[in-house]
Amino acid sequence: MSTTDTLSRTPWSGTADGAELDRWKAVARGVADRLAADVLERDRANRNPVAEAQLLRSSGLLDLLVPAEFGGAGGHFETAFETVRILATADGSIAQLLAYHYFNQACIGFYADPADQPHWWRRTVEGGWLWGDSVNPVDPTLVLTPEDGGYRLNGLKRFSTGSGVGDVIIINAAVEGGENHGKVLAFVLEATREGLELLGDWDHLGQRLTASGSVRYTDVPVRPADILGEVTEEPIATLLTPGVQLGFGNFYLGVAEGALAQGRDLLLARQNAWFLSGAETYAQDKVFQRVLGELKARTAAVAALAEKLNRRFDAEVARSSALTAGQRGEYAVAIAELKVVATEVGVEVANRIYEVTGASSTSNAVGLDRYWRNVRTHSLHDPVDYKKIEVGAYFLHGELQPLSLYT
Template sequence: MTSTNIAQATLPRTPFEGYASEEEINHWAVVAQQVADTLALDVLDRDRANNQPRAEVQLLRSSGLLNLLVPKQYGGAGGHFETAFQAVRILASVDGSISQLLAYHYFNQTGIAFYAAPEQQENWWRLTAEGGWLWGDSVNPVDPSLKLTYHGNGYVLSGHKRFCTGSGVGDVIIINAVVDGGPKHGQDLAFVIEADRQGVELLDDWDHLGQRLTASGSVKYHDVQITDDDVLGVVTDEPISTLLTPGVQLGFANFYLGVAEGALAHGRQILLERKNAWLFSDAETYSRDAIFQRTIGELKARTAAVAALAEKLNRRYDREVGRSADLTAEQRWDFAAAIAELKVVSTEVGIEVANRIYEVTGASSTKSDVGLDLYWRNIRTHTLHDPVDYKKIEVGQYYLHGDTPPLSLYT
């Protein structure tokens, strides 16, 4: 990678400002729905095949969704986070795997704004826009097995990292590792390398219950050469820099919401198509039976409540990131607590809907070719990413005492 120095005097810490217009939101909703409709055509076959999602990535690329958040002045669409979260939600209603790929890509890519110095961002933005890069990651904080050793004028990266979403199909991979030796000894660096750089071994070992097409396999690094030009920046506790992690959690919540909406819509379709009624029912059809209407009504109401909170926080994210270097730690933690609230309810409602929808669709809906299980498998898999009970504790501690957890890639 290379970097270009430009005048720093008038550059903000991040390039994001303002809110999404109705025109922007509507335009990208149409684009995302078109992508979702295409994915829906063979979603079950692709899930069963469990192949690397290369064609799906090309679909995202050709739609323009990969560069939605890249500022216009650097060749992107100049969109807002509210719009990006909406796209994640729409895709999740059909294909949770590709929704996750896109959500992770957005925050891997916008690491440019959260980690890189203002005068170094332009070249990174232009490279990602011109290359149509999908950004994978290798940052799993509970698997700290990477070693970044100072060597001459650069570094050598070695080790093994699991759960590297997008790495198997990404053009580049963003990595975090602490420097051993040299002038930056002990600093946690965020850096970016090509996925096919010499010494990078993509293991393609992701084979789980759900989220099967997220290219989340392990990566081994065999003495990979890293230069200063590959470095985005140092991972610090600057509030605007650490706002990336609540953004990731907000992406998760929108993904869970989309899965719930997809399961609900699919279940509604099945219920309306069911003939006759339960033998003890006085209704003509299952969909006219008050018992089934009550269940659908309960699930729909709870999903709508999560949607209302998500939409509020999605728009707020643009406000908070727009504060740039003026964002205070207090503002950051207050927003993180609100996102934790959403994470709790979106997790629980998403799992509940994906599970209980079977109560109204009946035993016949458990057939493999119906595909209703895909929603449950996907959300059950991803909601284990980090224990939701810890989010409940975060919410309670903050509400009671204003206490905050230690900074991490989970908080």
């Protein structure tokens, strides 16, 4: 068996049953309720989400995707996507933190040799690890230099989601020199590793509690035991990126659902009605009902597409080494379709909800703005217009985009 064949194997199989989905949805709703209780205060404080990370840990959500034989919940990706969606209705920052954790941790299954995976799975469970990342592909400043059987890591990486609160950070960097020159390796370092500096410079419009600051690496020792594997172009290994994009779609959907839910509550609580309407209350006004009906219908359509693609992800992962580039590419385009509509609906709902909640809902005490701030901030992760091009090029010509950490 070649090294590439070994790297392409994954530990997941089957799909989630009703009992699994019901169990973890209930857990996620409980976590979301706790997050919702003080979401405005935490958002405004803009501190590292240490307590929130502990809440995720104590709930069991961090190990949902870890195979049961290694101490995890033995759950499926469909279930993980649903938990992200539910958390996003209450707190977009923590939903993003969990979504990134799932795929950072899942790199064990996508990159590591099957013989090494049990070791990594057990370590993440025993350590209660929350996984941050430092892989921003448009900021390729990290360099691995061979030294004494291992490497030295140097450089700066921005937008390192979860790094400020993660127990470990997964990093991608190119090797410069030696027998592995030019290879990109994925490796895992504890956040306290010598020479690793968390700059804590994340201060943005939204997604304030994602601990997404920059990380500076100065002669950081990287040992052979830290390396998960090589980042290859094997179809199953590169399925990781569409999975991340699918996580984004579920996150944006959850934000839209959260904005709708709070908007409905605010509208029902409004007294009187617009003087030209002839209705007794704002909630009975046909104009306001029409707006909410339009936004709710569009959100429901996104939900139907997301649920279909969420379930399919487990089926595609289960193909493992048998997954072809064509199958992977077609599925990535389907996820790009979701990314387009989820982005646009998420931003639209978070913006237009004010049309039914009125001027009083712009009060800082209400905090309705956090939905727009969060979805607007994260939806700029990669330009949605390029997702539209992906869809159009495939529909017209069957063309797939070059592989990257965005496609």
